[in-house]
């Protein structure tokens with residue numbers, strides 16, 4: 136009996152090619168696992184594709200709820216944007232997919248783990264590290280091991296009768312509930328504007344002439360209600376994706392530093408992430424002290440960096456989780472967003488834990504803030520700076 140290998144399978148070009156390689160070059164019986172993290176693929180179609188490729192067994196696991204609760208919600212608490220732009224959609228899903236593969240690997244007593252990642256991207260790092268954190272089995276990564284390029288893969292797919300849809304021929308796509316990443320093809324020239332038809336979540340033409348409002352209620356850092364509707368975790372993200380996408384919000388286009396050092400041009404559609412992170416960040420500013428705000432943005436940046444870099448399992452990431460979690464007790468309140476022709480702006484916020492005081496802040500006569508207190512404060516606050524500046528002026532010039 137042939138030995139068994141297991142593979143996270145999306146039904147796309149890379150993973151379809153890998154199934155054939157595992158069968159033909161490694162003589163393995165292949166078990167495929169599709170983890171539903173909201174990629175919106177018909178799982179019956181994916182299962183049929185796997186069957187057509189001759190896999191021994193195919194699993195479909197609906198992990199959408201777990202994805203939102205264990206991965207997306209913590210990323211909202213961390214205002215997670217890698218290099219201030221990328222909401223980590225793909226990066227957050229990889230450790231979960233790999234965990235599910237490991238569960239089935241154990242059940243099926245496989246002898247090898249496989250993935251369809253290239254040696255150029257970040258996903259290999261995320262998969263390898265999660266797989267190695269939970270297993271000592273060998274990892275086979277044919278695209279990386281054989282240094283395959285997309286053209287060779289497309290030819291290989293054609294030769295083996297593997298069907299590839301037309302979008303996949305133009306771009307490399309990865310999508311889940313939190314975002315849709317579009318790479319490759321004409322986008323590889325960073326000066327080329329992405330064509331409108333690359334986008335399917337965010338409207339780019341005939342946008343509504345009137346603004347759309349989104350009211351998001353947070354409880355302890357987590358969005359719990361939108362527009363007065365209590366929605367479960369998955370439905371909430373879907374609702375915001377749809378509404379913000381219709382208003383043209385959520386396209387991100389930037390140059391990204393990959394883990395392996397390559398600079399890549401990345402285009403994303405992330406309507407829900409754009410809105411929820413914007414709203415969460417704003418609410419934190421209202422309920423946190425200035426010291427918390429300053430320090431937490433450093434923690435948030437580090438959290439995003441670790442998750443992007445495939446280090447979901449690192450103890451430092453867990454330590455940062457502890458800090459972030461403790462900071463969320465007061466992040467309860469409502470934020471109002473105005474969406475208009477692709478832009479998003481916070482136009483209102485309220486919280487029972489608000490540190491904003493109208494009585495103190497107002498410029499009107501009823502202010503309770505005695506301005507005379509400020510004179511001494513400013514003298515002390517600037518004492519060293521003003522002294523140092525005076526001394527610098529006395530220093531002989533270098534020229």
Ligand code: ARG
Nearest residue numbers: 225226257307308309316318
């Ligand atoms: N650059 C993003 C990341 O590393 C997106 C990767 C998308 N993957 C893909 N196969 N298109 O998380």
